[in-house]
Amino acid sequence: MPDKGGVYFVPALGGLGAPHWSSQARGLITGLTEASTRAHILRATLEAIAYQIRDVFEAMELDSPGPLGELWVDGGATRNEWLMQFQADLLQRPVIRSLSPEVSAIGAAHLAGFALGWWPDEDALASLERPRQRYEPRSNAVPELYGHWKQALKRTALH
Template sequence: VYFVPAFVGLGAPHWDAAVKGMITGLTRGSTAGHLARATLESIAYQVRDVFDVIQLETPAPLQVLLADGGASANDMLMQFQADILGCPVLRSTSSDVSALGAAYLAGLAVGIWASEDEILRLPRKLDRFDAQMPEEQRKNLYHDWQEAVIRAKLKPSL
């Protein structure tokens, strides 16, 4: 089951405002769990779409993804993200990285830290998710995602 969450069109890297959301692959045996999983997996597939474009546009290969924010609290999503990218995903153990960044900036302003380099040397605890999916399975799943996106683009007016 694949879910293409195009509620207001598709963003990067597709940039197509006419596309509508779509669920494909439903059978009589599909359950609410399949839909929930497809919804989570759609996040990882969309990250992969952008990740691949970045890989094409940058001279140095991306070797790791740093994740934070609300969705990153989901271990299943982080593992699937690592699997579908084929590279490690590192998740901050801090629940609000934006607030932490603001605190670092405030600390710089009042002299708690002398430089950004000093902040970068502070110990950070990260959860690590390594890709465990076989390459052939990764290719097949991502190919099927791309097919679902193509299907969603075929009938944008429905």
């Protein structure tokens, strides 16, 4: 699907979490026309994941001493190649994806083993590192879509 036909989905079905923290926000699909298809809604749903991550990324940058250089990701959604590239384009920063989709669990196991003395030092633990895939920003056009996301976010508030 080359675009989402102007459709935006804000998945505030149980309110909005970080960084908005609005329990009163409601989910929203906006921009629907008679030409809108399921594919447009699906694409808008995938994009919503990336927009929410950018919201949190920007909040983290405000709390950091300088700009964040890249985003490291893991989890089931990272298996979607298109989503990872869209995220890199949206952030205008590299996105680094572990080839192990649940790297958080692996990291917890490694740290537990380290605490038990299974590895003699941090270098031995670092040698367990797994390969990654890097997504570089390719498009400058994607960030302008973020302004439309922000407008859609404003519409989720109950008055």
